[in-house]
Amino acid sequence: MIINRHKHCFSLRLLLALMILLLLQANQKLMAQPHPPRPVKINATSQVLAFGAFYQGPAGGTITITTQGVRSQTGSIVLLSLGFPFSAALFEVHANPGTIISILNGPDAVLAGSLGGSMTVHMGASDPASPFVANKNYNIAINLYLGGRLNVGPPASNPPGTYSGTFNITLVQE
Secondary structure, three states: OHHHHHHHHHHHHHHHHHHHHHHHHHHHHOOOOOOOOOOOEEEEOOOOOEEOOEEEEEEEEEEEEOOOOOEEEEEEEEEOOOOOOEEOEEEEEEOOOOOEEEEEEOOOEEEEEEOEOEEEEEEEEEEOOOOEEOOOOOOOOEEEEEEEEEEEOOOOOOOOOOEEOOOOEEEEEO
């Protein structure tokens, strides 16, 4: 009987050791948190915010480009179709799926004229509208369109010519 008890004790110890080993292996595969999220990345494309050709009357006015690239005017502005393109700005955004992204437009941009003068651009709406939720894999770009409004003064302040400048936007990952 003593031999039986010793075998029974050895079997219990072996079973206990196997259970501990299995538990240790299970714990090695558990993760306390997911990998850190990748930061939002934005890339400019060749499609820039462009207002096309126009003529300003004596009072000036505004030209608006929507996120769909539709152009409209106010005041004494006459829109011209001379082959000069007009479009909303296009950016490519990369973010983890489920990331909430808000767009912060910088201050109005100042466009300097090739023959003097300056105009201001106020950044408009975006498509997708801010804030939006990233719904694609990080490696697939989300197209972000930005429209704007160009403030045009009278001809004495804004002589004909080419006007150019830059603007800033900030994406906030929430």
